[in-house]
Amino acid sequence: MRISKQVLLISLICILVTSAASSQEFSRQEVLHGKLTSMRSSFDVNSYEITLKVEPAKKFISGKNEIGFTCIKSIEKIQLDLNYRMGIDSILHENQRLSFVRDSNVFYVSFKRKLNKLESTKLTIYFSGKPREAIKAPWDGGFVWSHDTAGTPWVGLACEGIGASIWLPCKDHLSDEAEMMTMHLIVPENLVGVSNGKKIGEKNLGNSFKQYDWLVSNTINNYDITVNIGDYEHLHDIYKSNSFGNLNLDYYVLKTGIEKAAIHFQQVKKMHKSFEDHFGIYPFWNDGYKLVDAPFWGMEHQSCVAYGNNFENNKWGFDFIIIHESAHEWFGNSISCNDPAEMWIHESFTTYTETVFVEDVFGYQKAIQYIGEQKRLIKNKEPMIGKFGVYYHNFKDNDIYYKGAWMLQTMRTIINNDTLWFNSLRDYASKYRKQSVTTFQILKFFNERTGINWDNFFVQYLFYPALPVFEFKLIERENKLELLCRLKSDVKGLEMPIKVALSLSGFETVYVNSKWQSFDLNYLDPGEFKIKADLMLIGQKRMK
Ligand SMILES: [Zn+2]
Secondary structure, three states: OHHHHHHHHHHHHHHHHHHHHHOOOOOHHHHHHHOOOHHHHOEEEEEEEEEEEEEHHHOEEEEEEEEEEEEOOOEEEEEEEOOOOEEEEEEEEOOEEOEEEEEOOEEEEEEEEEEOOOOEEEEEEEEEEOOOEOOOOOOOOEEEEEEOOOOOEEEEEEOOOOOHHHOOOEOOOOOOOEOEEEEEEEEEOOOEEEEOOEEEEEEEOOOOEEEEEEEEOOOEOHHHOOEEEEOEEEEEEEEEEOOOEEEEEEEEEEHHHHHHHHHHOOHHHHHHHHHHHHHOOOOOHHHOEEEEEOOOOEEOOOOOEEEOOOOOOOOOOOOHHHHHHHHOOOEOOOEEEOOHHHOHHHHHHHHHHHHHHHHHHHOHHHHHHHHHHHHOOOOOOOOOOOOOOOOOOOOOOOOOOHHHHHHHHHHHHHHOOHHHHHHHHHHHHHHOOOEEEOHHHHHHHHHHHHOOOOHHHHHHHHHOOOOOEEEEEEEEEOOEEEEEEEEEOOOOOOOEEEEEEEEOOEEEEEEEOOOOEEEEOOOOOHHHOOEEOOOOOOEEEEOO
């Protein structure tokens, strides 16, 4: 019974995914970038070792990426990605130059010999060019060539959504994260170059350039790989965890902001305490935690969070960029999705962490007000699950943020047991730590962990734009009031508990589904009838 239901659900999800993808035409490049073709799924990236020289005056970058990978089957040719603006100077494998064919934003590399199944090897790609410039980072993608108030170059990079291949030759698919990344960042000698992970060296190259070496010893999403270049000063602090010891907190801030940063970034420790309590150990402990002053609002770059919020708290008393972008270290960087269609896995949980943080630090009532303001931003115009197998801008509105957070809030309300809810969240963060997950795996996890079947709930909230609607009629009969109610939803069989006032003495929970049910409201006046659904995300409609 259980298995056949699961099979039915998988079939339903497959139908929804297929129909979603076929309803729109996509360009060949969007498909080449998004589809896991056999020339991409035939190998697994282990490491990227990047040498990158950045010349801000020329808006020019050059370097190489040594890609370590393992063959999943025998290989003669692979597909890699690099934006058409960037040139490929040469490709080397086993000291031999390889031939390659470019097709706009992708290129195909032919090996001199057949690589064997399970063989691990390395390929070096030399590249250079003027990369795409971001005009309104972080919402578009590319390099940000800016200057500080003294006129010194200040460079940032953001490429979530558009993908790292905007500047870096790589396998640009979310399903394949490198297990480690090294960055040798070469910048003009008067500037400081900051990248992800732990600093492992710096040296003057003697030609007016300086090299900074950074090591990430954890899996990392391509779009998290970043560089920040500026006239930075370095602040170091420590977060002392009761359970896990000391975590290095490193801040790279422009000289003009250093005094403000020293005070403002104190909230980072409060955040680490809250997130550690709720979601477990900071996932990239050995790489350290870092905030880097960026010439744009912010981005969740792993162990190198871009910060550009002018050291300002919001009206709730915290810095949104610090809390939201750092929360992605748990949800997005540690637990990642495999396809941009499932970005709700990154954003919904991260947006919900804001409410968890507010509740922890400022109390429950403030948290309810905080998430209440997010409710007004929900559009319900398109499903939270996007189109699979294509790389394009999937989401026009912000429902994967606010509706996603409210989907989780609704689950909390339905579970009606905060210990179970928070333990489930914590176990989710821990079970899938540093892994990629699918929507279906998350569903299965919450089904098992909470003992509630969320199948129909997940399908309705994620695959359909509309909310389920609590429809009701109030019928007066012989001085008595009768309630007729049902739940209208796209998915068949959805049942939800809703609190309704069946009498003046308070609310009772009724389980509503697609069938009309009748309840005696005794001697309530129609004006006294109430539904308590303020902590849920559902529609309400009084029918005639
Ligand atoms: Zn986010």
